[in-house]
Every structure is written in C-alpha cells, then in structure tokens.
Amino acid sequence: MVGERGEIRKGPWTEQEDLQLVWFVRLLGERRWDFLAKVSGLNRTGKSCRLRWVNYLHPGLKHGRMTPEEEQLVLDLHEKYGNRWAKIASKLPGRTDNEIKNYWRTHMRKKAQEEKGPSSSPSSSSMSHNNEAQSESTELTDIEETTNGDPNDQLWQVEMASKLGFEEYNEIGCYNNSMPVNSMPSPVWEYNPEPLWMIDDHAEFKQGFN
DNA sequence: AATCAGGACAACCGCTATGAT
DNA sequence: CATCATAGCGGTTGTCCTGAT
Numbered sequence: 728m729v730g731e732r733g734e735i736r737k738g739p740w741t742e743q744e745d746l747q748l749v750w751f752v753r754l755l756g757e758r759r760w761d762f763l764a765k766v767s768g769l770n771r772t773g774k775s776c777r778l779r780w781v782n783y784l785h786p787g788l789k790h791g792r793m794t795p796e797e798e799q800l801v802l803d804l805h806e807k808y809g810n811r812w813a814k815i816a817s818k819l820p821g822r823t824d825n826e827i828k829n830y831w832r833t834h835m836r837k838k839a840q841e842e843k844g845p846s847s848s849p850s851s852s853s854m855s856h857n858n859e860a861q862s863e864s865t866e867l868t869d870i871e872e873t874t875n876g877d878p879n880d881q882l883w884q885v886e887m888a889s890k891l892g893f894e895e896y897n898e899i900g901c902y903n904n905s906m907p908v909n910s911m912p913s914p915v916w917e918y919n920p921e922p923l924w925m926i927d928d929h930a931e932f933k934q935g936f937n
Numbered sequence: 938a939a940t941c942a943g944g945a946c947a948a949c950c951g952c953t954a955t956g957a958t
Numbered sequence: 959c960a961t962c963a964t965a966g967c968g969g970t971t972g973t974c975c976t977g978a979t
Contacts, residue, residue, distance in 0.1 A: 761964065778948070813967055833944055
C-alpha cells in the first residue's frame with residue numbers, strides 16, 4: 728500500500744488510501760492538502776489527495792450516468808462558457824469538472840458537432856429547454872444541494888460508508904463514527920490520539936514523526 | 938471464442954490565481 | 959511590494975470495460 732519511505736505514490740488509489748484520506752479530511756477539513764498528505768502517512772502529493780477527494784470521495788458527489796437534463800445543460804453551458812469546466816460544474820451540483828470534462832470529451836462533443844452540423848446552432852432552441860433545468864441565472868449553491876435526490880448517489884454513499892467502516896455521515900459531509908483504527912497503519916495514531924485541529928501548527932505536529 | 942475499437946473514467950501534469958508572510 | 963506556498967483549473971494520458979466484428 729504505502730510505498731517506500733519518501734517515495735511518492737502514483738496511480739490508482741486503494742481502498743486503504745481512500746479510507747485514510749476520508750478520515751484525515753474529516754479531521755483537517757478540505758484545505759492544506761500538502762499538510763494533510765504529509766500527516767496522513769499517504770505517500771501522495773497534496774494535489775493528488777485533493778483531486779481524489781474532490782472527484783471521487785466527496786460525499787456530495789453524484790455517481791452514475793448523466794441524466795438527459797444534465798446532458799442538455801452541459802451542452803448549453805458549454806455553448807455559453809466554452810471549456811470552463813469548473814464554471815459549468817458549478818451549475819451542475821454533484822458533478823465535478825473532471826467528470827463533465829470527461830463526459831464532454833467522449834460523447835457530448837460528438838453530439839454537439841452533430842447538432843451543429845450542417846444546419847444552425849442548437850443553442851437558441853436548447854436554451855429554452857434549459858430554463859426548465861433552472862441553470863443560467865439561478866445560482867445553485869453547491870453540491871450539498873442535490874445529495875438528497877439521487878438514488879444512485881445514496882446507494883454509493885452507503886456503499887462507500889460501509890466500505891470505509893463508517894455507519895453514517897452527516898449533512899456537512901462528515902462521517903459519524905470512529906475510524907477503524909486497526910486498519911490504519913499511519914503512525915499518526917500512535918503519536919496523536921487527540922484531534923488534529925487541536926494541534927497548533929504542522930511544525931509542531933511533524934515533530935511527532937521525525 | 939478471440940480480438941479489436943471505442944467509450945468511460947481515474948489520475949497526473951503544467952500553469953495560473955490567490956493568499957500569507 | 960516581493961516572494962513563496964497552496965489551491966484550483968484545464969489539458970492530457972493511461973487503463974479498464976464493453977460491444978461489435
């Protein structure tokens with residue numbers, strides 16, 4: 728799992744790594760990814776940790792196929808914003824920029840070309856349909872907003888929670904249970920049983936390891 | 938049944954923006 | 959004001975899966 732000392736791991740994440748990451752994000756919050764990466768014992772870069780969290784582990788994410796409405800929305804928003812994936816993603820709660828980007832790359836681009844194709848652009852007609860999906864002017868807050876709807880999503884969350892050994896997670900995206908410490912190889916647990924946010928600074932914290 | 942092509946998705950890389958010191 | 963660290967974004971690549979031949 729965890730590679731050689733000092734070696735940064737790359738490639739697919741293991742369940743164990745996911746578990747560790749979720750746990751440390753819960754403790755430290757979604758910030759200071761570099762620090763989190765060091766402290767967690769994951770031999771990953773902060774960047775990699777953030778990406779994994781944002782694109783896969785975040786409890787607010789939808790998992791599964793795009794609905795036709797979402798497809799249409801992506802199409803419309805791409806018309807409007809171009810390749811501003813983050814911007815587009817912000818209008819599609821529960822979807823990540825990466826997901827949308829991938830999705831676009833595969834079929835939407837093709838679809839868009841087809842629709843544009845020989846005749847006029849679809850944008851005007853699709854816009855009206857789009858209003859229904861309350862995109863555009865309506866500023867959707869964030870991913871939490873849709874977590875309650877999608878059965879796919881709920882299913883995934885339950886699956887993920889059980890996979891990670893948690894019983895439930897609350898509305899702010901935190902799992903309410905204790906970490907299954909026995910499966911945690913990180914030295915953190917030996918040195919710092921106290922919540923990490925109690926620790927003043929990483930310099931101090933790091934002393935525990937070095 | 939084997940293999941090939943395309944789709945779907947995860948992850949990495951480089952660059953830029955922003956905030957802290 | 960300049961510099962450094964961190965976060966975020968968009969592009970790209972790699973791998974696995976699935977359906978067609």
